[in-house]
Amino acid sequence: MDDRKIKLLQALEYNHRISVSTLATMLNLTEKEVNDLIKEMEDVKIIQGYVTLIDWEKAGHNNNVTALIDVKITPQRDVGFDVIAERICRFPEVTSVYLMSGGYDLSVMVEGTSLKQVAFFVSEKLAIMENVQSTATHFVLKKYKQNGIVFNDDKKDHRLVITP
Amino acid sequence: MTRFVNKKIAQMPYSGIRKFFDLAGGMKGVISLGVGEPDFITPWHICEAGIYSLEKGYTNYTSNCGLEELRREISRYLLRRYGLHYDYVNEIVVTVGASEAIDIALRCVLEPGDEVIIPEPCFVSYKPCAAMAGGVVKTIATRESDSFKLRPEDLEKAITPRSKVLLLCYPNNPTGAVMTEKELQSIAEVAAKYDLLVIADEIYSELTYEGEHVSFASLPGMKERTVLINGFSKSFAMTGWRIGYAAAPAEIAAAMLKIHQYTVMCAPIMGQMAAIEALKNGEGEIKKMVLLYNQRRSLIVNGLNRAGLPCFEPKGAFYAFPSIKATGMSSQEFCEKLLKEEKVAVVPGDAFGECGEGYIRCSYAASTEQIVEALSRIEKFVERHAKRQRAVYAVR
Numbered sequence: 001m002d003d004r005k006i007k008l009l010q011a012l013e014y015n016h017r018i019s020v021s022t023l024a025t026m027l028n029l030t031e032k033e034v035n036d037l038i039k040e041m042e043d044v045k046i047i048q049g050y051v052t053l054i055d056w057e058k059a060g061h062n063n064n065v066t067a068l069i070d071v072k073i074t075p076q077r078d079v080g081f082d083v084i085a086e087r088i089c090r091f092p093e094v095t096s097v098y099l100m101s102g103g104y105d106l107s108v109m110v111e112g113t114s115l116k117q118v119a120f121f122v123s124e125k126l127a128i129m130e131n132v133q134s135t136a137t138h139f140v141l142k143k144y145k146q147n148g149i150v151f152n153d154d155k156k157d158h159r160l161v162i163t164p
Numbered sequence: 165m166t167r168f169v170n171k172k173i174a175q176m177p178y179s180g181i182r183k184f185f186d187l188a189g190g191m192k193g194v195i196s197l198g199v200g201e202p203d204f205i206t207p208w209h210i211c212e213a214g215i216y217s218l219e220k221g222y223t224n225y226t227s228n229c230g231l232e233e234l235r236r237e238i239s240r241y242l243l244r245r246y247g248l249h250y251d252y253v254n255e256i257v258v259t260v261g262a263s264e265a266i267d268i269a270l271r272c273v274l275e276p277g278d279e280v281i282i283p284e285p286c287f288v289s290y291k292p293c294a295a296m297a298g299g300v301v302k303t304i305a306t307r308e309s310d311s312f313k314l315r316p317e318d319l320e321k322a323i324t325p326r327s328k329v330l331l332l333c334y335p336n337n338p339t340g341a342v343m344t345e346k347e348l349q350s351i352a353e354v355a356a357k358y359d360l361l362v363i364a365d366e367i368y369s370e371l372t373y374e375g376e377h378v379s380f381a382s383l384p385g386m387k388e389r390t391v392l393i394n395g396f397s398k399s400f401a402m403t404g405w406r407i408g409y410a411a412a413p414a415e416i417a418a419a420m421l422k423i424h425q426y427t428v429m430c431a432p433i434m435g436q437m438a439a440i441e442a443l444k445n446g447e448g449e450i451k452k453m454v455l456l457y458n459q460r461r462s463l464i465v466n467g468l469n470r471a472g473l474p475c476f477e478p479k480g481a482f483y484a485f486p487s488i489k490a491t492g493m494s495s496q497e498f499c500e501k502l503l504k505e506e507k508v509a510v511v512p513g514d515a516f517g518e519c520g521e522g523y524i525r526c527s528y529a530a531s532t533e534q535i536v537e538a539l540s541r542i543e544k545f546v547e548r549h550a551k552r553q554r555a556v557y558a559v560r
């Protein structure tokens with residue numbers, strides 16, 4: 001892959017709000033190059049999207065319940081787990097889906113506004129799907145770290161203002 | 165009770181940095197590009213090794229020269245990275261930071277009146293340490309037009325019959341200059357011709373952004389006349405752990421060890437344990453930090469140039485050293501005003517030697533956001549003062 005693209009992705013990975021002009025200066029590219037490269041990578045879905053990581057708890061607006069669900073599945077001829085995984089992905093309350101090694105097959109993360117709502121999703125939508133053998137639902141009690149970011153991490157700079 | 169204080173010490177000036185520290189220390193909302201240490205905290209696996217050592221009850225002295233395992237890892241590292249062969253048994257001394265290594269290296273070789281040649285601008289401790297060790301300091305000014313590299317002909321000119329030591333620091337603090345193998349070779353020839361001992365402070369060796377760092381001791385015939393100094397502060401973001409080391413011919417290492425054992429006994433054990441982990445498993449973390457430093461390097465160099473402060477391209481360390489001559493201000497004046505008016509702290513170049521006058525040191529061991537903000541303040545500042553300067557000329 002184009003070296004410029006790698007450099008750009010590395011710079012964007014943890015901070016996509018960095019301005020185009022800063023990116024250009026940082027990577028010795030022109031602003032046009034940066035814009036074109038980003039556009040290109042968005043088009044071919046190398047860049048899949050940009051999200052804001054929110055500590056809803058801190059915002060005092062935590063109506064969300066998150067659950068991790070271990071799902072066991074009977075794989076289907078020719079397509080394995082893909083078709084059923086894609087079907088699960090379509091539900092908007094599902095925030096991530098991974099195929100796992102080990103004791104179960106899919107790890108599905110679900111967000112809802114209440115325990116009841118999530119339980120409803122599991123029992124009425126997920127568990128009854130064809131090829132789903134079983135589910136085990138674990139509710140998240142507290143988030144400490146997500147996507148590489150530690151919640152409530154006081155990033156204080158302890159260095160002296162001037163040192164040799 | 166100044167009458168008790170040794171005259172040499174009494175006359176020694178405080179580091180030029182201290183004044184700025186006093187000035188900036190109390191101010192709120194300052195963005196600092198004045199810090200000579202990484203903004204990263206020590207990689208977690210290294211911290212954990214230090215914590216684990218405490219949990220295990222390693223709270224004792226180590227052998228004077230440092231833990232055997234650490235010296236062995238240092239020896240392996242020097243071979244792996246720079247092709248150097250040092251015997252961990254008698255050629256490596258673990259010190260309290262590179263700072264101590266610089267001090268004891270000078271103290272164990274200098275006789276009163278011996279001359280120490282120091283290219284400037286340079287790290288603040290070199291001259292005082294050489295003077296305290298009884299040496300006579302001979303500085304050589306390096307120039308921006310030479311990318312702040314030491315020229316062999318300048319070195320040769322500075323040599324007298326009393327010259328004994330050449331103190332080299334590349335990648336350089338404060339300029340960020342590096343020297344290539346070929347350029348170092350030409351210095352090596354002069355060192356051999358005049359039988360100089362070279363103290364090579366290579367603490368920034370891992371922070372080299374173009375090409376590979378060449379260790380002075382790896383040049384043909386140089387190992388026997390080199391004291392190599394390195395450490396963990398910059399490469400592994402471990403300034404607070406206070407671990408450095410010197411690698412030197414056995415006789416010199418033994419002499420350094422004498423001073424070391426009587427003054428500090430040994431470097432702290434938890435730092436040594438953490439350093440072992442750093443050398444064993446830390447290279448991936450160095451790569452990550454170097455990647456980020458390198459992005460910021462372009463950001464700050466381009467930004468300073470745009471702001472009207474022409475900046476030579478630093479190839480190592482984490483400092484940019486732009487010229488402020490166009491502003492008509494002295495380095496001190498520039499830095500004081502910048503701090504007061506825009507709350508950006510940088511260090512005046514003359515703190516690193518007379519030839520640093522007309523420059524400022526901007527550390528890019530700061531986050532991208534801080535650098536962007538600092539640059540925009542610097543740009544405003546320069547523009548405002550350029551206008552003022554034009555106005556002054558117009559009145560005249």
Ligand SMILES: Cc1ncc(COP(=O)(O)O)c(C=O)c1O
Nearest residue numbers: 164261262263287337395397408
């Ligand atoms: C050139 C140079 N040498 C040595 C040191 C001291 O490093 P240490 O923390 O290992 O004592 C520094 C620190 O700023 C430095 O810039």
